[in-house]
Amino acid sequence: MSDRGHSEAPGIARQMQIGLIGAGNMARALARGWGRPVLCADPVAERARALAAETGGEALARNADVAARAELVVLCHKPAQLEEVSIEIAPHADAVASILAGVTLQELRAVYPERPVYRFMPSLPVEVRQGAVVAAADGPQKPAVDRAVHELFAELGALVTLEESLLDVATGLMSCAPAYVALIAEAQVDAGVRRGIPAAQGAELVTQTLAGTAELLRRRDFDTLAVRREVASPGGVTARGLDALERGGVRAAFSAALDAVLGDRRR
Ligand SMILES: NC(=O)c1ccc[n+]([C@@H]2O[C@H](COP(=O)([O-])OP(=O)(O)OC[C@H]3O[C@@H](n4cnc5c(N)ncnc54)[C@H](OP(=O)(O)O)[C@@H]3O)[C@@H](O)[C@H]2O)c1
Secondary structure, eight states: OOOOOOOOOTTHHHHOOEEEEOOSHHHHHHHHHHTSOOEEEOSSHHHHHHHHHHHTOEEOSSHHHHHHHOSEEEEOSOGGGHHHHHHHHTTTOSOEEEOOTTOOHHHHHHHSOSSOEEEEEOOGGGGGTOEEEEEEOOOOSSHHHHHHHHHHHHTTEEEEEEOGGGHHHHIIIIISHHHHHHHHHHHHHHHHHHTTOOHHHHHHHHHHHHHHHHHHHHHTTTOHHHHHHHHOOTTSHHHHHHHHHHHTTHHHHHHHHHHHHHGGGOO
């Protein structure tokens, strides 16, 4: 580990040098959301170069070089690469934040001992700072660094702290959900196309309605029934549409999707 110190100054997150290990989909979404120069490395050098160029940062040849220069290393590789990456970078990393699905704080501490480690679960909309990010609850480590790292992830949208035992469930709700929502949007547009609406206009209508409904739910403190009652007048067309969705098994489908995500960890 380097002996680089962390300032106690407020707003430290703004200056914190971020190093991304892996420059794939989620690294790109995080970097775009943070909107500041990042250091990064990836087995595909061109991928790292493109991400560095987009953020005004720097692509480095080795993971170890990123860790040596970053104040916070963010693990954006696949969970299966935890051990091989840690062998390269543990001697250099000051503080480590992981977004690796299913990798526990205990497993992280085993390979990154004696420094602050953090476990976060992001979702793809962090790219537009509208993501949900879950932080695994943990005791204090280095208070100034703890604060800075949480501030950093809070920039990306809503940061929600949960007991670590619930992180896999949360992953099934929010990390997978952009794909679910995209599927729902596609299904709705296709239904419209079947009845004559051009796909482009259908997509505009459906996407804007998703975004606006999310904002309405937020303003109504997530009172989903209130929103449904405002739209569905007794005996009206929306009530009939909702009934068809219920009979189509929409709730059961989401419940089954979460079970499928959790697999053996299902309770
Ligand atoms: N995608 C999501 O929505 C999402 C949400 C929450 C959490 N996550 C977590 O985010 C992590 C990345 O997921 P992703 O979807 O971004 O995957 P991805 O697009 O495949 O990105 C992973 C990147 O890491 C690179 N990599 C492989 N071995 C490496 C090594 N030894 N050192 C450095 N980089 C290495 C990969 O290169 P190669 O392709 O050449 O192997 C790839 O560019 C995963 O751990 C996942 O659990 C993802």
